[in-house]
Amino acid sequence: MICQLIGATKVYPMGDLTVVALRGIDVGVESGEFTAFAGPSGSGKSTALNLIGCLDRPTEGRVMVDGRDVATLTDGALGELRAKRIGFIFQSFNLIPVLTAAENVDLALRLAGVTENRAARVEKSLVDVGLKDLLHRRPAQLSGGQQQRVAIARALVKNPAIIIADEPTANLDSSNGEAILDLMREMNERDGVTFLFSTHDPMVMGRARRVVRLKDGAIVGEERRA
Amino acid sequence: MIFLIGLAARNLARNLRRTVITSVAVVAGVAIMVLGWGLVDGLDDNVLRAARTTYASEVILRPDGYPDDGMRYPLDEAALIPDSLRSELDKTGAWTARTVFPGRIVRGSESQHISVWAYDSATETQVFDRDGWKVTGAWPAPGKTEIALGSGLARLMELKVGDEVVIEGRTRDGAINALGYTVAGIVRVDNSSIDALGVWMEAATAQDLAQLNGVRTHIAVAPKGSVAAAKTELSGMGWTALTVSEECDDLIAMNRIRRKSIGTVVVMIMLIAATGIANTVIMATFERIREIGTLLALGMPRADVRALFLLEGGIMGLAAGILGAAIGGSAVLYWQRHGIDLSQQVDEVGANIAMSTMVYTHFSWLPLLLSLTFGVAIAVGASLWPATQASRIVPADAVKAD
Numbered sequence: 001m002i003c004q005l006i007g008a009t010k011v012y013p014m015g016d017l018t019v020v021a022l023r024g025i026d027v028g029v030e031s032g033e034f035t036a037f038a039g040p041s042g043s044g045k046s047t048a049l050n051l052i053g054c055l056d057r058p059t060e061g062r063v064m065v066d067g068r069d070v071a072t073l074t075d076g077a078l079g080e081l082r083a084k085r086i087g088f089i090f091q092s093f094n095l096i097p098v099l100t101a102a103e104n105v106d107l108a109l110r111l112a113g114v115t116e117n118r119a120a121r122v123e124k125s126l127v128d129v130g131l132k133d134l135l136h137r138r139p140a141q142l143s144g145g146q147q148q149r150v151a152i153a154r155a156l157v158k159n160p161a162i163i164i165a166d167e168p169t170a171n172l173d174s175s176n177g178e179a180i181l182d183l184m185r186e187m188n189e190r191d192g193v194t195f196l197f198s199t200h201d202p203m204v205m206g207r208a209r210r211v212v213r214l215k216d217g218a219i220v221g222e223e224r225r226a
Numbered sequence: 227m228i229f230l231i232g233l234a235a236r237n238l239a240r241n242l243r244r245t246v247i248t249s250v251a252v253v254a255g256v257a258i259m260v261l262g263w264g265l266v267d268g269l270d271d272n273v274l275r276a277a278r279t280t281y282a283s284e285v286i287l288r289p290d291g292y293p294d295d296g297m298r299y300p301l302d303e304a305a306l307i308p309d310s311l312r313s314e315l316d317k318t319g320a321w322t323a324r325t326v327f328p329g330r331i332v333r334g335s336e337s338q339h340i341s342v343w344a345y346d347s348a349t350e351t352q353v354f355d356r357d358g359w360k361v362t363g364a365w366p367a368p369g370k371t372e373i374a375l376g377s378g379l380a381r382l383m384e385l386k387v388g389d390e391v392v393i394e395g396r397t398r399d400g401a402i403n404a405l406g407y408t409v410a411g412i413v414r415v416d417n418s419s420i421d422a423l424g425v426w427m428e429a430a431t432a433q434d435l436a437q438l439n440g441v442r443t444h445i446a447v448a449p450k451g452s453v454a455a456a457k458t459e460l461s462g463m464g465w466t467a468l469t470v471s472e473e474c475d476d477l478i479a480m481n482r483i484r485r486k487s488i489g490t491v492v493v494m495i496m497l498i499a500a501t502g503i504a505n506t507v508i509m510a511t512f513e514r515i516r517e518i519g520t521l522l523a524l525g526m527p528r529a530d531v532r533a534l535f536l537l538e539g540g541i542m543g544l545a546a547g548i549l550g551a552a553i554g555g556s557a558v559l560y561w562q563r564h565g566i567d568l569s570q571q572v573d574e575v576g577a578n579i580a581m582s583t584m585v586y587t588h589f590s591w592l593p594l595l596l597s598l599t600f601g602v603a604i605a606v607g608a609s610l611w612p613a614t615q616a617s618r619i620v621p622a623d624a625v626k627a628d
């Protein structure tokens with residue numbers, strides 16, 4: 001088990017009120033999975049991914065990464081854990097605008113503390129996502145699909161235990177979205193990269209080998225496919 | 227760190243327009259500080275130079291009780307030089323004595339209040355470098371009824387070399403004399419108070435006009451040894467000795483006030499600059515919340531995120547500071563070499579200040595380094611709060627911000 005939520009609850013304060021985004025859910029991700037969190041808007045998909053990705057802490061319950069309870073970790077240690085073990089792909093790509101494609105990918109390696117062989121690894125991962133000719137373009141000079149490929153390369157380059165992708169195709173047209181999913185799936189099948197993503201999109205859900213359904217902050221079902 | 231500096235520089239370059247606009251106040255503040263400092267230092271030099279080269283040399287003696295404001299020259303207060311002082315003066319170094327007394331210059335129906343500078347040409351040149359003065363025509367020849375006019379006075383009275391004038395003087399017993407003289411020369415010693423109202427004549431020539439009988443109002447000394455020692459040795463013989471810097475104390479104190487007001491202006495400009503920089507860094511953090519979230523998500527330590535924004539402010543301050551120091555410094559260097567010539571203005575308004583009409587700014591590294599440090603400190607200080615706020619963002623919220 002790479003990551004696990006145990007009785008995870010997330011409550012957001014909203015002025016005097018509170019919003020319960022997750023109600024004590026239990027879910028885990030094994031190495032090599034290609035899993036989607038599905039559910040209507042507001043069901044808690046993003047919240048769950050944020051907890052698993054250690055971008056936020058639960059109000060109650062536990063988050064385990066590599067068998068360790070992350071509640072015991074300081075913000076700094078949590079950052080290091082993210083840098084080394086967790087890759088992220090965001091809905092809006094989130095590349096650093098002043099850095100080129102290669103520099104964006106290199107940044108992930110640098111923050112993961114990798115000092116050796118960086119240039120070669122950066123180039124390889126950008127070639128793997130089909131961008132071998134666009135290494136030195138800035139994000140503004142790339143299409144949305146290309147930017148998301150850079151983001152995948154950035155997540156991939158450090159060989160993380162898991163790549164978390166919150167609606168990775170939501171800002172792409174359907175053919176680009178499909179291509180991105182194909183790329184992720186290919187990496188999962190060929191190299192055993194673990195992916196955990198969320199989506200509304202039935203097409204995307206169709207590609208997942210395991211779908212966890214959420215509603216109102218609770219898990220309401222789960223399917224596995226071959 | 228080098229990576230962060232590069233990133234910060236690129237972010238600044240990306241918003242070049244805003245960066246430049248924000249930096250203008252820092253550039254101006256630093257440039258004004260450097261230039262103002264150089265100018266006031268230059269004025270200090272100027273005041274000292276004017277005193278040293280035109281009337282005080284290194285040590286100036288006046289009879290005890292004689293006014294030292296440089297405005298009044300009462301002949302009543304003039305005194306003989308006692309033999310004891312005379313021999314002490316000879317031991318100390320080169321010296322010359324002058325008698326300055328009030329009078330009027332008359333030409334036709336026009337007349338003008340003047341100060342007569344009666345000198346002893348034999349010793350005068352041992353103390354003062356007359357070659358440094360600008361003389362049109364010639365110095366009065368000994369034994370002739372000739373005078374030299376201050377350049378400002380000549381212009382005011384529209385007098386030329388060779389003109390005949392009448393000088394009125396008053397003896398120590400109050401008798402009024404009026405004698406005719408020929409203008410032999412027009413002299414600019416480059417001390418406005420002398421050039422504006424001074425009339426030069428040999429002490430022997432002045433004898434007929436004012437019955438000086440050997441009384442003197444000023445002794446200028448160029449000591450062989452230390453100035454302080456000379457001052458001590460020449461004191462207590464009926465005459466009061468001042469070193470040239472003591473002589474200029476009042477004017478230099480005025481310059482200190484000038485320096486303070488420049489400082490106030492600079493601080494005000496820098497406060498404006500600080501608000502601008504703080505504002506720009508706050509804007510940058512708001513615009514880039516998603517980017518900050520991403521950096522944190524990728525595992526960048528919070529301290530580095532904070533450092534990134536501090537660097538953006540700091541680099542802005544440094545670049546603007548360097549530019550400001552370069553502008554201010556070059557201006558100071560230029561005017562140090564070429565001087566600012568105020569003679570036209572001074573002659574026109576007839577200003578009567580004991581300073582040279584050529585102001586040479588004074589270049590030194592101290593104000594450059596200080597203002598640069600000040601600029602960077604202000605910029606970093608102004609970025610502190612926004613940078614700290616930026617580093618405290620929760621990455622989960624920030625990665626989705628738009």
Ligand SMILES: Nc1ncnc2c1ncn2[C@@H]1O[C@H](COP(=O)(O)OP(=O)(O)OP(=O)(O)O)[C@@H](O)[C@H]1O
Nearest residue numbers: 012019020021040041042043044045046047048623
């Ligand atoms: N930072 C926050 N502050 C307050 N409430 C929040 C915050 N983030 C999420 N919520 C609330 O928590 C609930 C779950 O939100 P979450 O973003 O996890 O849903 P989601 O399943 O990802 O929805 P979507 O498909 O629209 O992205 C929602 O009701 C949402 O309004």
Ligand SMILES: [Mg+2]
Nearest residue numbers: 045046047166
């Ligand atoms: Mg969501």
